Amino acid sequence: MTTVYTYVPSPEHRFQNHPERPGRLDQLRLGQFNGLVDLPAEAANVEEVCRVHPPALLEQLQNWCAEGPGIIDHAPTYVTNESFNAALRGVGGTLACTRAVLRGEAQNGFAIVRPPGHHAEPNRSMGFCLLANTAIAAKTTLAEGLERVAVIDFDVHHGNGTQACLLDDPRAGFFSSHQEGIYPGSGWLHETADSGGRLVNAPLPEGTGVQGFARLAEGVIAPFVAKFRPQMLIISAGYDAHWRDPLASLALTAGGYYQLSQRLVNLAEEFCDGKILFVLEGGYDPANVANGIHAGLAALMGLPQPEVADTCPYAEPDIEHRIAEIKQVNGL
Ligand SMILES: [Zn+2]
Numbered sequence: 001m002t003t004v005y006t007y008v009p010s011p012e013h014r015f016q017n018h019p020e021r022p023g024r025l026d027q028l029r030l031g032q033f034n035g036l037v038d039l040p041a042e043a044a045n046v047e048e049v050c051r052v053h054p055p056a057l058l059e060q061l062q063n064w065c066a067e068g069p070g071i072i073d074h075a076p077t078y079v080t081n082e083s084f085n086a087a088l089r090g091v092g093g094t095l096a097c098t099r100a101v102l103r104g105e106a107q108n109g110f111a112i113v114r115p116p117g118h119h120a121e122p123n124r125s126m127g128f129c130l131l132a133n134t135a136i137a138a139k140t141t142l143a144e145g146l147e148r149v150a151v152i153d154f155d156v157h158h159g160n161g162t163q164a165c166l167l168d169d170p171r172a173g174f175f176s177s178h179q180e181g182i183y184p185g186s187g188w189l190h191e192t193a194d195s196g197g198r199l200v201n202a203p204l205p206e207g208t209g210v211q212g213f214a215r216l217a218e219g220v221i222a223p224f225v226a227k228f229r230p231q232m233l234i235i236s237a238g239y240d241a242h243w244r245d246p247l248a249s250l251a252l253t254a255g256g257y258y259q260l261s262q263r264l265v266n267l268a269e270e271f272c273d274g275k276i277l278f279v280l281e282g283g284y285d286p287a288n289v290a291n292g293i294h295a296g297l298a299a300l301m302g303l304p305q306p307e308v309a310d311t312c313p314y315a316e317p318d319i320e321h322r323i324a325e326i327k328q329v330n331g332l
Contacts (some may be wrong), residue, residue, distance in 0.1 A: 001038065001106065001107030001108075001274070002035070002037050002105070002106040002107060003033075003035070003106065003107060003109060003110070003297065003300045003301045004037045004038075004039050004096075004097055004100045004101070004105075004106040004108075004109040004110075004229050005030070005036060005037070005038060005039065005097065005106050005109055005110045005111070005112055006038070006040075006093035006097050006109075006112065006113065007009075007041070007093070007112050007113075008041050008089050008092075008111075008112070008113040008114065008131050009022055009025050009088075009112075009114060009167070010022065010082075010089065010090065010113075010114040012080065012082035012083075012086060013080060013083050013086040013087075013114060013115055015069060018076070018078055018128075019119060019128075019246065019284040020110075020114070020115060020128040020282070020284070022114065023286055024063065024114070024181045024283060024284060024289050025112065025286070025290075026286050027286045027287050027289070027290035028112070028289075028290045029290065029293075030292070030297075032230070032294070033303075035299060035301070036297065036301065037171035039093075039096045039097060039100060040096065041089055041092050041093030041096050041312075042089070042092045042096070043085060043088035043089050043091075043092045044088050044089075044092040044136070046058065048091065048092075048095060048136060049088070049091055049131060049136060051136055051139040051140060051143060052073075052122055052131075052132050052135050052136045052139055052165045053120075053123075053132065054122065056123075057124070057125070058084075059124070061079070061084050061087070061125060061131075062084050063110060063144040064079045065080065065081055065082070065083050066082070068081055070080070072125060073125070073127075075119075075126060075127045075128055075183070075184075076204075077125060077126055077127060077128050077129070077130075079130070080140055083115070083130060085273050086114070086115065086181075087115055087130035087131045088131070089113075090114060090115060090117070090130075090131065091117075091131050091133050091136050092137065093111050093112075093113045094111040094113055094117075094134070094137050094279050095136070095137060095140055096194045097109035097110070097140060097279075098111075098216075098234070098277055099140070099144070100139055101232065101275050101276070101277050101316070102140075102144060102145075102146070102232065102275070107274050107275075108265070108268070108274065108275065108276045108277065108278075108300045109278070109300070110237075110278040110279075110280075110293065110300060111117040111277065111278070111279045112280050112293060113133060113279065114280070115128060115129060116128055116129050116133070116238070116280065116281040117129045117130075117131055117132045117133030117134055117161065117162075117236075117279070117281065118132070118133075118134055118153055118155060118157075118159040118160075118161050118236045118238070118281050118284055119157070119159070119160055119161045119163065119184060120132040120135075120161040121161045121164040121267040122164060124287065126184070127157070127160075127161070127183065128282070130163055132161050132165050133154075133164060133279055134151055134159075134162050134234055134236045134281075135151070135161065135162045135165035136165075137277065137279065138162075138166060138172055138234055139169075139172075141231075141232055141234075142172065144260060146171075146231045146232060147171060147231060147320040148171050148172075148173065148228065148229060148230045148313055149171065149172055149173070149230050149231065150172070150173035150175065150225065150230035150232075150233055150234070151166065151172070151173070151174050151175070151177075151233075151234045151235075151236060152175045152221060152225075152233055152234070152235050152236070152264060153174070153175065153176040153177070153235075153236035153238070153281070154177050154213075154236070154238065154241060154260060155176075155178065155236055155237070155238025155239075155240060155281040155283075156179050156182070156238060156240040156241040156245065156247070156248040156250050156282065157178050157179070157182065157238070157240070157248070157282060157328055158176050158178040158184060158186050158187030158201070158203075159174070159176040159178075159187075159236050159281075160184050160186045162174060162176075162193070162236060163176065163184070163187075163199060163201075164330065166199070167199070170198065171233070172198075173199070173200075173224070173228040173230055174192075174198070174199045174200070175199075175200045175201075175221060175223075176200070176201055176202065176224035176236075177202040177204055177213070177216060177241075178201075178202070178203060178204065178210075179203070179204060179205075179241070179248050179249060179250050179286025180203035180205060180206075182190060182225050182248055182249075187201045187203055188201060189201060189203055189325060189326065189329055190329055192328065193329050195330075196331060197224065197228070197330040197332055198228060200220065200224050200326065200330045200332070202220055202322075203322075204216075204250060204319060204322065205317050206249045206250070206317075207249065207251050207314055207315075207316055207317050208250050208251060208316060208319055209243065209250065209251030209252055209253070209256060209312050209314075209316045210251075210252060210256035210259065210312070210316075210318055212317070212319045213241075213259075213260050214256075214259060214260075214263075215319065215320070215323055216251055216319070216323060217259075217260060217263045217264075219262075219327060220323060220326050220327075220330075220332060221263070221264070221267070222263075222267060223327070223328070223332040224332055225271050226271065227331075227332065228295055229271060230271065231272055231273070231275065232268075232272050232275040232276070232277070233267065233272055233277070234277050234278065235276065235278045235279065236279060236281045237280055237281060237292070237293075237296055238280075238281035238282035238283055239257065239285075239288055239289045239291075239293070240283045240284055242254075242257075242283070242288040242292065243312040243314065244285050244287075244288055245283065245284055245285050245288065245297070246284050246285060247282070247284050251312045251316060252316055253311060253312050254288070254291040254292065254294075254295055254306070254308045254310040255294045255295075255305060255308075255310065257291070257295040257296065258298060258299055258305040261278075261295055261296045261298075262299040264276060264299075265299050265300060276300070278296050278300065280293065288310075290312065290328060291306070291308050294306045294308075
């Protein structure tokens with residue numbers, strides 16, 4: 001079966017020395033993946049975006065962009081004249097892959113898009129994110145026939161936007177792992193405890209790396225998926241949990257991303273008829289964004305781990321106690 005991807009690098013969406021920049025994708029080498037199918041990405045339409053966002057947000061974003069380059073929040077999130085169209089194409093690229101997987105035209109896929117989306121709440125663009133790419137994809141799968149879908153977010157930051165977009169929809173599951181206490185300051189252990197395991201937050205201590213994520217996948221992500229029984233997995237794939245990322249302090253490696261991706265692909269095979277889509281979120285060191293995306297694509301395509309020298313020099317904390325807490329709080 002086919003693996004598809006869309007590539008929406010949005011070179012026109014850039015701002016001075018901002019870390020969320022087109023150069024994040026400069027080291028991608030997709031030519032190494034024989035058989036990977038490139039899908040065209042068209043701008044999403046208003047009806048699709050409004051499955052999550054009210055028309056008022058689109059109007060506000062359009063107005064901000066019309067005013068020219070500027071900062072719209074303290075993250076800081078920026079817009080330019082071109083950012084509204086870039087955001088619509090990012091959603092459109094995500095939906096092209098979503099539909100190919102949903103309809104069985106492809107086994108799985110990877111939407112390599114900018115700007116990212118997981119901090120964008122229904123009424124508010126924030127955290128370098130303009131529109132909620134992943135949440136819109138999840139809502140689209142439900143609108144087009146699925147009964148349950150789950151988003152799994154391994155970006156180093158809490159997926160507050162996706163969580164807010166899916167909060168009131170019992171058909172949508174959500175898991176987010178993130179470094180405890182950093183931007184945006186949400187995603188606490190008990191934050192969604194009343195959801196009965198449908199919305200799971202896994203705040204992790206600084207330095208959590210390959211072993212910790214392996215334990216998290218077995219101890220929390222696998223039981224979360226087994227309990228919620230989604231029919232498709234949508235992965236918010238941020239690569240800023242890498243040990244060399246300049247914005248945060250978790251400690252994954254290229255090999256760790258491969259293992260995690262492979263585990264998610266296996267869970268999709270076990271519970272979702274193989275339906276899984278990765279969507280790019282953050283990641284601010286271009287070499288590691290490329291290595292992370294290559295690792296994800298290799299896992300999706302059933303290929304061995306791409307060879308890359310990448311060892312974290314730091315010792316990991318023991319997170320067994322935290323994993324036990326997450327399981328207990330969420331009934332997993
Ligand atoms: Zn992030």
